[in-house]
Amino acid sequence: MRTPYGRRRFGFFPMLILLALAFITYVVYWLWNNVLVAVVPVKAVTYWQAMGILVLSRILFGGFKFGRPSGGPSFGAGAHWREKWRQMNDEDRAKFRSEWHRRWRGENKP
Structure with missing residues (x-):
């Protein structure tokens, strides 16, 4: 066998x-x-x-650390985010960018 x-x-x-x-x-x-x-x-x-x-x-x-490295998308997740970005309108993209900048500047308060 x-x-x-x-x-x-x-x-x-x-x-x-x-x-x-x-x-x-x-x-x-x-x-x-x-x-x-x-x-x-x-x-x-x-x-x-x-x-x-x-x-x-x-x-x-x-x-x-076990598993995938933190801080980045997994191997197949890049395409998912690109598709989501393409489906956003200009207002949603601007909101996403401002939230991203707020988080990366260290302003964690909503």
């Missing part, structure tokens, strides 16, 4: 993520030992220390 395509694909993604993590860790390791050691007075690091630096930088600068 053959496994469905979805199950084989599901097993592939964790392996792909681990492979990407290993590769990115190697890049951090290589850059640290070949660039920073020559430019800044720091010690060389091992592969596992490079992975620790990578995880620490993710915690400090990236946080633990």
Whole structure:
């Protein structure tokens, strides 16, 4: 009996993520030992220390956000907003622009 395509694909993604993590860790390791050691007075690091630096930088600068990045539309949502914008009349567009400017200037009071 053959496994469905979805199950084989599901097993592939964790392996792909681990492979990407290993590769990115190697890049951090290589850059640290070949660039920073020559430019800044720091010690060389091992592969596992490079992975620790990578995880620490993710915690400090990236946080633990899962899912799509906030602040932007999802992959298919751009077309939806373009269509909505085309259907607006001039008065609705002006109202939308003024509300958008009000929110981005930090004036959160209605």
